[in-house]
Amino acid sequence: MGGGATHVIGAGMAGLSAATALVEQGRRVHVYESVGHAGGRCRSFHDDQLGCVIDNGNHLMLSGNRSIQDYIRRTGAQDHLVTAEHAAFPFMNVTTGERWTLDLGRGQGMWRLLMRRLGVPGVTRRDALSALRFRQASASATVFDQLGRTGAIYHRLWEPLSMAVLNTESESAMAAAMWPVIKETLGVGPDGCRPVIAKESLSHALVEPARGVLRKAGTDIRFNASLKAMDTRGDRITALRFNNQTIEIGSNDTVILALPIAGVNALMPAVQTPDDFRPIVNAHFRLPHKTHKLTLIGLICGEAHWIFHRGNIASVTVSAATSLINEPTQDIAERLWRDVSAVLQLNGGSPGACQMGPFRIIKEKRATFAQTPDQNRRRPTATTDFHNLFLAGDWIATGLPATIEGAVRSGMVAADLCHK
Numbered sequence: 009m010g011g012g013a014t015h016v017i018g019a020g021m022a023g024l025s026a027a028t029a030l031v032e033q034g035r036r037v038h039v040y041e042s043v044g045h046a047g048g049r050c051r052s053f054h055d056d057q058l059g060c061v062i063d064n065g066n067h068l069m070l071s072g073n074r075s076i077q078d079y080i081r082r083t084g085a086q087d088h089l090v091t092a093e094h095a096a097f098p099f100m101n102v103t104t105g106e107r108w109t110l111d112l113g114r115g116q117g118m119w120r121l122l123m124r125r126l127g128v129p130g131v132t133r134r135d136a137l138s139a140l141r142f143r144q145a146s147a148s149a150t151v152f153d154q155l156g157r158t159g160a161i162y163h164r165l166w167e168p169l170s171m172a173v174l175n176t177e178s179e180s181a182m183a184a185a186m187w188p189v190i191k192e193t194l195g196v197g198p199d200g201c202r203p204v205i206a207k208e209s210l211s212h213a214l215v216e217p218a219r220g221v222l223r224k225a226g227t228d229i230r231f232n233a234s235l236k237a238m239d240t241r242g243d244r245i246t247a248l249r250f251n252n253q254t255i256e257i258g259s260n261d262t263v264i265l266a267l268p269i270a271g272v273n274a275l276m277p278a279v280q281t282p283d284d285f286r287p288i289v290n291a292h293f294r295l296p297h298k299t300h301k302l303t304l305i306g307l308i309c310g311e312a313h314w315i316f317h318r319g320n321i322a323s324v325t326v327s328a329a330t331s332l333i334n335e336p337t338q339d340i341a342e343r344l345w346r347d348v349s350a351v352l353q354l355n356g357g358s359p360g361a362c363q364m365g366p367f368r369i370i371k372e373k374r375a376t377f378a379q380t381p382d383q384n385r386r387r388p389t390a391t392t393d394f395h396n397l398f399l400a401g402d403w404i405a406t407g408l409p410a411t412i413e414g415a416v417r418s419g420m421v422a423a424d425l426c427h428k
C-alpha cells in the first residue's frame with residue numbers, strides 16, 4: 009500500500025505514536041480528533057482553582073518501556089521527562105507509619121536484583137524469585153491466586169504494583185498480564201525499572217513534542233472532527249464520514265482507528281472488545297510550601313495509592329477506584345487529604361491532618377478496561393476484515409496491559425501494518 013496516505017483517527021497516545029512513526033518513515037499522514045485537544049486519557053490542562061497546569065492523572069512510566077523510549081526519541085522529548093538515576097521507590101504504610109524504600113539499585117541484569125537486599129521489611133532476596141510466578145500463571149489465574157500467599161512481598165510489592173499496572177483489584181486481575189511488564193523492566197535489571205515522569209506536565213512531555221514533529225512534516229491535527237461512519241466496498245474502506253466533512257479514501261490509502269473502545273463499538277459493532285472497565289480517581293491538592301524535588305511515594309493500607317509531589321501540588325492516584333468514584337468530590341478530597349497530610353508530614357509530625365487548601369478531583373470512569381482473564385480474551389488484534397483498516401489503542405491485543413506503553417506500541421504495530 010506504499011505511496012498513499014494514512015488517515016489516523018484519534019490523537020491519544022496510540023494515534024500520536026502511529027502518526028509520528030509513519031511520518032518518520034516518510035508517509036503522508038492526516039490526523040483527526042473529536043475534541044479540541046490531543047492526548048486523550050493522557051493530557052494536561054490549566055486549572056483555575058489551583059492556578060496551574062495539572063494532568064488528568066499521574067502517569068508513571070519506567071525506563072524499560074522500550075516503545076515509550078522510542079516515542080520519546082522520535083518526538084525529541086527527552087528534555088521534557090525526568091528519569092530517576094536509581095530504581096528506588098519510597099513507600100509508607102499509612103496505618104502503622106512505617107516507611108521504607110524499595111531500592112533496586114543500578115545496572116543491567118536481573119541477577120543484580122537477586123543479589124540485593126531490596127530494602128522492603130520482611131522481604132528476603134529469595135522472595136524476589138516469586139516474580140517468576142507471573143510467568144507460570146495460567147490464562148485464568150488472578151494475581152491473588154498466583155501470588156496471594158507469598159507473604160510480605162505480596163502486600164508490599166506485587167499487590168501495589170499490579171494494581172498500578174493493571175488498574176484492577178488483585179483478586180480479579182489477570183496474573184499472566186503482568187509477565188510482559190516484569191520481563192521488560194525487572195527482567196532488564198535495575199536500569200529497566202527507573203521511574204520516568206513528565207517534568208512539567210503530560211501534554212508538555214508526551215503530546216506537544218509529537219505535534220511539533222507532525223507539524224514539521226506538514227501534518228496538522230484536525231480537531232473537533234468526530235468520525236461518525238465509514239463507507240465500505242468489498243474489503244475496503246472508501247470514505248470516512250465526520251461530523252463536519254467526508255474524506256474519500258484512495259486505493260493506496262490506509263486508515264488507523266486509534267479510538268477508545270466506545271468509539272470502535274459505535275463504528276464497528278461486530279468487533280468483539282472488552283466491555284468492563286475500571287475507574288481511576290486523581291486528586292490534586294495545593295500545598296502551603298513548594299518542593300524543589302519531584303517525588304513519588306507509594307502508600308500501603310491507605311485510601312490513596314500513590315502521591316506525586318511537584319512544586320506546590322500533591323497529586324494522588326487511586327487505581328481501580330470503584331468504591332470512590334460515585335462519592336461526592338468534597339468527601340473524596342477529605343479522605344485522600346488525610347493520607348497526603350500524613351505522608352508528607354504537613355502537620356510537622358503532630359497527629360491529625362493540617363487544613364486542606366484548594367483541590368481538584370478528577371474522576372476517569374473508564375480509565376482502562378478491567379484487566380481480568382475474561383476481559384483480556386476479548387481484546388481484538390490490530391487487523392480487521394478490511395485490508396486497509398487497522399486498529400490501535402491500549403485495549404488492542406499487543407500482549408501488554410492497558411498503559412501508555414501498550415498504547416504507544418499498538419500505534420507502532422498499526423503503522424507497520426500500513427506498509428504490508
Ligand SMILES: Cc1cc2nc3c(=O)[nH]c(=O)nc-3n(C[C@H](O)[C@H](O)[C@H](O)COP(=O)(O)OP(=O)(O)OC[C@H]3O[C@@H](n4cnc5c(N)ncnc54)[C@H](O)[C@@H]3O)c2cc1C
Nearest residue numbers: 018020021022042048049065067068234235401402411412
Ligand atoms: C487517570 C489515569 C491514570 C493513568 N495512569 C497511567 C500510568 O501511570 N501509566 C501508564 O502507563 N498509563 C496510565 N494510564 C493509562 C493511559 O493513559 C492509557 O493507556 C493511554 O493514554 C491510552 O491511549 P489511547 O490512545 O489508547 O486512548 P485514548 O487516550 O482514549 O485516545 C483516543 C482518542 O480518540 C479520540 N476519539 C474518540 N472518539 C473519536 C471519534 N469518533 N473521532 C475522532 N476521535 C475520537 C479521543 O478524544 C481520544 O483523544 C492512566 C489512565 C488514566 C485515565
